[in-house]
Amino acid sequence: MSLAAEAFVSQIAGCRGPERTISRIKQSAEPWPENATLYQPLREDQILLSDCASSLAVQAYLRMCNLPVHVSCRSNAEYMSPSGKVPFVHVGNQVVSELGPIVQFTKAKGHSLSDGLDDVQRAEMKAYMELVNNMLLTAELYIQWCDDTTATEISRPRYSSPYSWPLNQILAYQKQWEVRRKMNAIGWAGKSLEQVYEDVSQCCQALSQRLGTQPYFFNKQPTELDALVFGHLFTILTTRLTSDELGEKIKSYSNLLAFCRRIEQSYFEDSQAGSSSRGYSKGPSLF
């Protein structure tokens, strides 16, 4: 109803709705400050696959919007975040966490990547973002915390590395218990590791089919969907886990590999040159 009303009013006013809205927002919003900071857990020792993927997605999005941000690694980033999830950005006097709210926040400041999309495309973009959250992110959490080998060898030691005994044991097991309860609630507890890999494969197949031969998901310009997909796929490809199967699933789709390389080259090439955003990758690059 509100969309129709706005369109009607803008027609009367004699100018196109979206442009008028954006110009109005630009006049009222504060500019993006130079000292905007993104917080995430410690890169070398603490951060886990899922958090690294989310953080990389946000960094990619901000770079695509040309918004400078410093990356600051803190061991208690998770506790500092308003929603308990990382990453979160501190911009001016506001703190916003997770990609969805950050996209809304930047939109309110007048920066948006998805303005050129029509209604059908926007619906598809949101749907695919939910697909990545629903399948890829959940699979990452499952592999990290519900697979005993990975949990014992990688996740628990890394998650609690900044803390001393007995706090490290308590925090690690608490987190594991919390994630397992969530998996139970959404029906993933009964899945085997093979089934989870199969789900990841299906998700990648869907993404690959949607991408096709285009450079980005919605042709020439990247959107928040591209940032999200890049964040997850790149992190999976460059993170060493107990088995290589997850990375292999993605490598079997050549257009997804090419997509990740393209974004890395276009938006992260200058990370070594020491510009405003410092470093991002956790392991070797794709080259």
Next chain:
Amino acid sequence: MHQIVCTEGLTEMAYAKFAGAPLKVHKITNPWRSPTGTLPALKTTEESTRSLSKPSNIIIHLRKQKYNADYDLSAKEGADTLAFVSLLEEKLLPALIYTQWVDSKNYVDVTRRWYAENIPFPLNFLLPNRIHNQQLERLRLVRGDSTLEPGEQLEKELYQDALECMTLLSQRLGSHKFFFGDSPSSLDAYVFGHLAPLLKVKLPNGKLQQHLNSLDNLRHYCTNILILYFPSEGGEPPIHKVSVHSDSSDFDSEPHKRRKQILSVLFAMGSMLGYAILMGIVSIQHVRPQAALVGPRHIEEGGEEEEEEEE
């Protein structure tokens, strides 16, 4: 009889109809009698397949039996299906769960009452409350906030996501008959399964329903599927359902109310009597017939003595 319909059951029935699979629907009210212990459940005639319950498992099984409603879809459309199903599950389903099971008014007035009336004893006391707690716990885990309480703030966030989801579906559907062309697919089954309960079940707190009714193309889409594939159950306009429901609720509550009143009075009297006997205020003595005359005089004397003392 007014039925609560659940999303998963509807999704599976719709898919079976779209794919032309012969499916016999047993309407049972006792989940313990189902083959898997929960509802809905699919039982097949093959011995190698055990009974299934999740919609995705059931759809996969039907596909293996060559009942495939997605046969004509292109690769991209198959990918879109997966994406939109994820959108439904992440954005719309939590709000549906909230509106049926967690929102206090809806839960007490409609959901719990239906379960209490239709499920055999003793499940009707245990099951609704257990499901209510399970669903609240699930919402808490999914949102990542263990202190979540049903209330305006949670409702606002969930409904905002759900309204946006419905608007997106409406935009994607446009003026087409189904999401992919002229014949329905599994995505149509999922969307129908999620939206139809909103259309058919009248809830006191009906913000989601209002929004759905304002999206004309989605409303026509659901009623269209109902008329085409569920002709025996669908087709009645929601207005008639409302009046039937309110009549039946008044009628039903009358005998229950009287029965409850009588039972509670009896229980109160019984407990007061029991307490009095235990405390010795009233004592029951077996008086032999010869001594019967002594009894009343004794009490009268006692009464006179008391009166004298009071004065």
